Amino acid sequence: MNLNFEIASGDFSKAGRASSHIKKVLKQLQVEPKVIKRIVVAIYEAEVNVVAHSVGGTLSAVIDEIGIQVELKDNGPGIEDIEKAMKKGYSTASKKVRDMGFGAGMGLPNIKKNTDELSIKSKVGEGTTVTFRTNF
Amino acid sequence: MKLSEIIELTNARLVAGCTEEDHDLQKAFSSDLMSDVLTLDDDHLLLITGLANVQLIRTAEMADIEVVVLARNKKATAEMISLANENGLVLLETPYSIFRTSGILYKNGLEPVY
Numbered sequence: 432m433n434l435n436f437e438i439a440s441g442d443f444s445k446a447g448r449a450s451s452h453i454k455k456v457l458k459q460l461q462v463e464p465k466v467i468k469r470i471v472v473a474i475y476e477a478e479v480n481v482v483a484h485s486v487g488g489t490l491s492a493v494i495d496e497i498g499i500q501v502e503l504k505d506n507g508p509g510i511e512d513i514e515k516a517m518k519k520g521y522s523t524a525s526k527k528v529r530d531m532g533f534g535a536g537m538g539l540p541n542i543k544k545n546t547d548e549l550s551i552k553s554k555v556g557e558g559t560t561v562t563f564r565t566n567f
Numbered sequence: 568m569k570l571s572e573i574i575e576l577t578n579a580r581l582v583a584g585c586t587e588e589d590h591d592l593q594k595a596f597s598s599d600l601m602s603d604v605l606t607l608d609d610d611h612l613l614l615i616t617g618l619a620n621v622q623l624i625r626t627a628e629m630a631d632i633e634v635v636v637l638a639r640n641k642k643a644t645a646e647m648i649s650l651a652n653e654n655g656l657v658l659l660e661t662p663y664s665i666f667r668t669s670g671i672l673y674k675n676g677l678e679p680v681y
Contacts, residue, residue, distance in 0.1 A: 437657055446622065447621075447625030450629055451629075467632070468610060468631050472630065475625065476605060477606070479622075491608075532622055532623065539603040541602070541605055541606055544606070
């Protein structure tokens with residue numbers, strides 16, 4: 432099953448729509464609740480990252496018999512230092528993002544914690560692609 | 568702890584969800600930082616917060632939070648209430664501070680996550 436979503440930059444009122452939709456699908460597929468939580472927390476963190484940091488992008492999810500593969504692709508500005516971004520507590524988030532209850536430098540480490548495979552590819556000026564997989 | 572007891576102890580008002588449903592909570596967490604809430608491994612928690620926005624409701628949905636208490640007279644918006652109802656989340660408003668709400672519920676038997 433393929434699911435595709437557009438993610439608009441800065442639109443916090445809509446952040447979480449993709450995660451919410453995917454959660455409902457996984458529930459219907461009767462995936463174990465603990466596994467659903469791992470998956471949707473990772474997707475939500477990634478969705479918030481695209482809203483908070485990028486100029487906008489897309490999310491696509493492929494669900495097969497053994498798990499879910501998620502790809503988030505944005506059109507910039509890109510991450511300067513991925514290693515730094517993966518460190519707990521490191522953040523470049525704006526005050527607006529922090530006021531929303533995010534931007535504490537915990538998102539990417541939390542995505543890593545909740546996924547079985549994670550890849551982050553980024554080029555400054557071009558964009559970032561975050562791909563992860565979690566098995567049921 | 569039963570939802571009815573939580574409402575009574577914190578002098579709270581139910582703004583989303585249903586009291587008829589049997590909610591029996593064991594643990595609670597207090598935070599304004601949604602990033603922190605998203606790292607919790609426990610589920611079916613009660614969350615006490617001073618943050619009142621849509622992202623709070625989304626975070627509660629993803630983190631399998633069962634009941635959210637908005638402290639110190641923070642008011643839920645119509646969008647928050649509608650989203651909470653859609654996801655079966657119980658939303659309460661209390662005039663008490665986060666500190667007071669946490670203290671009362673802790674003293675009466677709700678356990679901390681950490």
